[in-house]
Amino acid sequence: MDLEMNLNASHSMGTTIIGVTYNGGVVLGADSRTSTGMYVANRASDKITQLTDNVYVCRSGSAADSQIVSDYIRYFLHQHTIQLGQSATSKVAANLIRLLSYNNKNMLETGLIVGGWDKYEGGKIYAIPLGGTLIEQPFAIGGSGSSYLYGFFDQAWKEGMTKDEAEQFVVKAVSLAIARDGASGGVVRTVIINSEGVTRNFYPSDKLQLWHEELEPQNSLLDLLNSSSPEPMNI
Amino acid sequence: MYPYVTVTSVVALKYKDGILMAADMGGSYGSTLRYKSVERMKPIGKHSLLGASGEISDFQEILKYLDELILYDNMWDDGNSLGPKEVHNYLTRVMYNRRNKFNPLWNSLVLGGVKKGEKYLGTVSMIGVNFEDNHVATGFGNHLARPILRQEWHENLSFEDGVKILEKCMRVLLYRDRSAVNKLQIAKITEEGVTISQPYSLKTYWEFSAFENPTQGAVGSW
Numbered sequence: 001m002d003l004e005m006n007l008n009a010s011h012s013m014g015t016t017i018i019g020v021t022y023n024g025g026v027v028l029g030a031d032s033r034t035s036t037g038m039y040v041a042n043r044a045s046d047k048i049t050q051l052t053d054n055v056y057v058c059r060s061g062s063a064a065d066s067q068i069v070s071d072y073i074r075y076f077l078h079q080h081t082i083q084l085g086q087s088a089t090s091k092v093a094a095n096l097i098r099l100l101s102y103n104n105k106n107m108l109e110t111g112l113i114v115g116g117w118d119k120y121e122g123g124k125i126y127a128i129p130l131g132g133t134l135i136e137q138p139f140a141i142g143g144s145g146s147s148y149l150y151g152f153f154d155q156a157w158k159e160g161m162t163k164d165e166a167e168q169f170v171v172k173a174v175s176l177a178i179a180r181d182g183a184s185g186g187v188v189r190t191v192i193i194n195s196e197g198v199t200r201n202f203y204p205s206d207k208l209q210l211w212h213e214e215l216e217p218q219n220s221l222l223d224l225l226n227s228s229s230p231e232p233m234n235i
Numbered sequence: 236m237y238p239y240v241t242v243t244s245v246v247a248l249k250y251k252d253g254i255l256m257a258a259d260m261g262g263s264y265g266s267t268l269r270y271k272s273v274e275r276m277k278p279i280g281k282h283s284l285l286g287a288s289g290e291i292s293d294f295q296e297i298l299k300y301l302d303e304l305i306l307y308d309n310m311w312d313d314g315n316s317l318g319p320k321e322v323h324n325y326l327t328r329v330m331y332n333r334r335n336k337f338n339p340l341w342n343s344l345v346l347g348g349v350k351k352g353e354k355y356l357g358t359v360s361m362i363g364v365n366f367e368d369n370h371v372a373t374g375f376g377n378h379l380a381r382p383i384l385r386q387e388w389h390e391n392l393s394f395e396d397g398v399k400i401l402e403k404c405m406r407v408l409l410y411r412d413r414s415a416v417n418k419l420q421i422a423k424i425t426e427e428g429v430t431i432s433q434p435y436s437l438k439t440y441w442e443f444s445a446f447e448n449p450t451q452g453a454v455g456s457w
Contacts, residue, residue, distance in 0.1 A: 098292075098295075101292075102292050102295075102296060105292070106236070129239060129240055129264065129269075130239040130240075131238065131239030131240055131290060131291075131292040132292040133239070133240045133262075133290075133291040133292040133295065134292075134295060135262070135270055135273070135291075137270075137272075147267070150267070150269075
């Protein structure tokens with residue numbers, strides 16, 4: 001029996017990350033669990049990181065690798081914005097990330113989803129999996145939890161959702177992945193980016209809908225015992 | 236060094252007016268069919284069409300190298316432009332040199348084109364093996380498609396016949412290659428230029444009585 005939790009394992013964000021376009025912008029979503037081996041090092045991490053005012057990135061895989069890549073790209077984009085004289089586009093951000101991911105493919109272990117809004121192309125989602133492939137998609141899923149979502153998206157995804165439909169869809173999806181993936185958990189965070197700006201939302205676990213075999217959380221057994229009558233211990 | 240996101244076979248043949256090439260649109264991540272709209276045939280300059288199988292990120296990098304190559308060639312502004320034979324040669328050098336440094340680009344490439352009426356179809360692998368032929372394929376296509384092509388290919392195929400043969404090959408690949416997806420494109424290159432078809436799917440046949448009742452001839456077997 002493995003009693004050691006391997007507390008010296010590197011911080012990995014098992015993760016579920018999602019990026020979805022809708023008619024007007026993008027919605028990014030993620031869980032909040034960061035683990036070192038079997039121990040949950042951070043149960044409320046923020047995996048959706050800002051690169052510029054209008055471009056954000058969802059991070060998965062090695063926490064260290066995704067953080068350093070984000071930091072470099074934020075730095076490059078800052079300079080690019082100054083030189084360009086206007087906000088960077090999501091395409092530029094994605095291509096910069098691709099460069100770092102591809103050229104360091106032997107050393108990095110991070111999968112990223114870039115989402116942003118710019119005045120030229122509107123809302124766009126770019127996936128950059130391991131290896132440094134860059135692929136633009138109407139929606140992207142990533143991280144270990146995404147395995148459980150391929151079927152869900154195949155069945156339920158549709159083009160041209162409204163902002164609220166898209167956000168509810170993302171929250172539902174992350175919540176479903178959390179239900180089945182041990183490496184995903186905690187809260188669901190979303191970031192909505194459109195022409196009007198950026199909105200961050202927070203959905204704590206107890207506010208999410210319950211799935212198969214999950215029970216309504218209680219304060220204590222005692223509440224259940226006190227509320228029901230005839231056979232109290234026969235719940 | 237190993238690939239992460241990969242694409243499967245490319246099949247190509249010479250026909251009356253030029254080259255026809257077919258490839259499906261699936262991008263696999265290990266055993267997961269993760270991406271289903273990957274375009275892996277691209278025009279190169281005025282006279283060539285490149286199709287690739289293997290690691291997508293390396294293919295994207297090769298496209299960037301070729302962009303530079305073609306741009307540099309255009310900047311001479313001398314009326315000449317790189318033909319398919321030259322592009323194929325360039326790719327061969329790149330692939331072989333990377334292989335020698337033990338850092339290969341994990342792709343098998345198919346390069347086809349027409350220049351001044353002359354048709355050209357070649358292939359180069361990740362270790363630098365390269366050759367030209369009337370029909371070529373990568374990966375599983377070598378085992379499943381080329382026997383069909385050897386039997387059915389002939390000089391001066393019409394466009395319709397060429398497409399039918401390619402579709403026959405792609406259907407077999409769909410049945411027998413685990414990483415194939417039923418969404419493909421067929422590209423053609425002629426003296427006039429490159430056309431890449433819209434994505435489409437092939438009908439497949441499953442209604443053999445032996446499929447419906449596989450153990451009829453030997454009840455109790457599997």
